[in-house]
Amino acid sequence: MSLHDLNTFPGVTAQPEAATQGFVFNHTMLRVKDITASLDFYTRVLGFSLVDKRDFPEAEFSLYFLALVDKQQIPEDDEARHQWMKSIPGVLELTHNHGTEKDAGFAYHNGNSDPRGFGHICVSVPDVVAACERFEQLGVPFQKRLADGRMNHLAFIKDPDGYWVEVIQPAPL
Structure with missing residues (x-):
């Protein structure tokens, strides 16, 4: 299939509109039960770096942002790091709802069992x-x-x- 063939779907604009210039697919969010196990998997097993962490104690959840980047690229300053993280592609956001790791019967739907989705x-x-x-x-x-x-x-x-x-x-x- 050629690039030309990819642009021949009826009713689909072949070219992005100029107004979308500069848009970046920034991140995908996954809810995780046990943040310790998930951080170990994504950092040690897959090589992601923890880029940013945001805690929301009043709502009882935390956000962990990971990316496949060299740690030296990550700005030290909190505001600079947060802004940089929002500008790069391919970020993985892990959302941990506090306490889920303590519930043995708790599990998130992974999208690959019925009803299928993600x-x-x-x-x-x-x-x-x-x-x-x-x-x-x-x-x-x-x-x-x-x-x-x-x-x-x-x-x-x-x-x-x-x-x-x-x-x-x-x-x-």
Whole structure:
């Protein structure tokens, strides 16, 4: 499929309007049960850096913003960091409602059981085979391994809440 073919849907504007220049897809938010387990997964397992944290004690929740950036890029000053974080693409916002980690029966709907909705996020890695071998060694649960099914160039792992994370590499295997 060529780029031209992507712009031939009836009723769809082929070109973004000038008013959208400068728009950035900034972040996706996931609600998480146990923030300690989630931060460990997204930082240690997937390499995200914690960019910002906002607490709302009166409403009993906290927001954790993560991104795949070099920690040296993150501004030290709180206001500068907050503004920078809102300008970069690909931020992951983890929302933790205080106390959910203490309720053994509590779980968020991950979007992949009925009724289906949200599907997954995706992380691109330089070597998907090596990444999957590492995930296996770390005991990360898989939804789909590279060898499963017909699409042997991608895998799906699960975070502590059961959200799916697609793992791909830019170049062909």
